Amino acid sequence: xxxxxxxxxxxxxxxxxxxxxxxxxxxxxxxxxxxxxxxxxxxxxxxxxxxxxxxxxxxxxxxxxxxxxxxxxxxxxxxxxxxxxxxxxxxxxxxxxxxxxxxxxxxxxxxxxxxxxxxxxxxxxxxxxxxxxxxxxxxxxxxxxxxxxxxxxxxxxxxxxxxxxxxxx
Numbered sequence: 082x083x084x085x086x087x088x089x090x091x092x093x094x095x096x097x098x099x100x101x102x103x104x105x106x107x108x109x110x111x112x113x114x115x116x117x118x119x120x121x122x123x124x125x126x127x128x129x130x131x132x133x134x135x136x137x138x139x140x141x142x143x144x145x146x147x148x149x150x151x152x153x154x155x156x157x158x159x160x161x162x163x164x165x166x167x168x169x170x171x172x173x174x175x176x177x178x179x180x181x182x183x184x185x186x187x188x189x190x191x192x193x194x195x196x197x198x199x200x201x202x203x204x205x206x207x208x209x210x211x212x213x214x215x216x217x218x219x220x221x222x223x224x225x226x227x228x229x230x231x232x233x234x235x236x237x238x239x240x241x242x243x244x245x246x247x248x249x250x
Contacts, residue, residue: 096161104150105159116153123156123169130169136209137176140217141165144224164227165220167206174206178223181231186215 102115191203
């Protein structure tokens with residue numbers, strides 16, 4: 082007899098791993114660049130952006146463990162999916178957050194809507210003092226998106242279906 086499925090936790094399929102570069106994605110065959118750079122290469126000649134990155138990274142990591150995903154021109158923070166990121170600029174850090182709702186704030190340099198309640202917010206970080214309570218609240222919310230917490234309700238039905246199929250001979 083098979084053990085009962087744990088219905089208290091949402092079912093999340095395993096991440097797809099690119100066979101060329103090893104990057105992980107929630108969606109199989111996700112379009113991406115396999116190119117990567119080190120953190121030092123990302124910030125070469127941009128010491129102020131590096132200082133801001135270290136402060137931003139500290140804020141993100143204070144919410145729990147993350148994986149850094151280094152790309153050719155950007156760095157992403159990932160739990161299950163990429164939920165925040167940054168691009169070094171000459172004297173500042175361009176940061177992004179993925180949220181599942183519309184937020185109004187004067188600090189956003191750009192707001193992009195991708196449908197299905199997917200909003201990406203861009204903030205140009207110029208000073209460590211900008212990593213304040215408002216930004217930390219947004220980062221916590223973005224991390225929940227990275228953990229795919231928004232799938233919790235939908236995932237219960239997927240879990241039930243998986244459990245029913247696992248019970249079949």
